[in-house]
Amino acid sequence: MALLARGFNTRSIEIVGSQGLSLKDLKLLTKEALFALGLDPSEVESVQDGSRPPIPRANLLRVLNESKWTCCVCRRTAIPIVVHHIIQWAQTKDHSEENLVLVCVEHHDEAHSKRSLSLTMSPTRLRDQKSQWLELARTMDARAILGLANAEGARWDGSVRTQFPWRVASSETRRGAVNVLSILSV
Numbered sequence: 541m542a543l544l545a546r547g548f549n550t551r552s553i554e555i556v557g558s559q560g561l562s563l564k565d566l567k568l569l570t571k572e573a574l575f576a577l578g579l580d581p582s583e584v585e586s587v588q589d590g591s592r593p594p595i596p597r598a599n600l601l602r603v604l605n606e607s608k609w610t611c612c613v614c615r616r617t618a619i620p621i622v623v624h625h626i627i628q629w630a631q632t633k634d635h636s637e638e639n640l641v642l643v644c645v646e647h648h649d650e651a652h653s654k655r656s657l658s659l660t661m662s663p664t665r666l667r668d669q670k671s672q673w674l675e676l677a678r679t680m681d682a683r684a685i686l687g688l689a690n691a692e693g694a695r696w697d698g699s700v701r702t703q704f705p706w707r708v709a710s711s712e713t714r715r716g717a718v719n720v721l722s723i724l725s726v
């Protein structure tokens with residue numbers, strides 16, 4: 541988590557972890573040694589820039605959870621991810637959740653390439669992609685909750701049927717069941 545907060549992607553975090561290195565160890569290494577490990581230029585910069593604080597944990601967790609640890613642009617799951625600043629940290633010093641977006645390493649590279657201003661990875665497009673993905677992720681969550689609610693409703697209905705078979709026939713009970721489901725699905 542500490543390295544994610546420093547702008548590391550999950551692939552680099554695995555590499556660093558497999559070498560048994562901590563952030564403290566990385567800070568002692570030369571630029572060349574950091575590149576030799578396989579770190580990206582932005583990660584090397586982050587390690588060597590002592591003035592840059594990590595992304596606050598609460599903001600980091602919110603971005604990761606809301607985005608379901610998935611790139612907001614391509615939504616692929618089997619690819620390393622990184623927390624990216626929509627407007628560069630160096631420019632804004634802004635670690636707020638609004639300025640953060642979860643992207644895969646490929647889209648992160650694109651965001652830092654010269655093409656970024658005109659194509660998918662411009663700040664405007666990134667904000668759009670982020671809000672579209674978060675909206676869809678919330679809808680998926682709501683559906684999952686509704687699925688559970690339906691299962692509960694079925695069980696509840698079943699037990700009513702067993703214990704009070706005459707009540708299931710009454711329209712009042714059916715309306716009650718529908719109301720419970722509609723409340724749960726909001």
Ligand SMILES: [Zn+2]
Nearest residue numbers: 611614644647
């Ligand atoms: Zn992507």
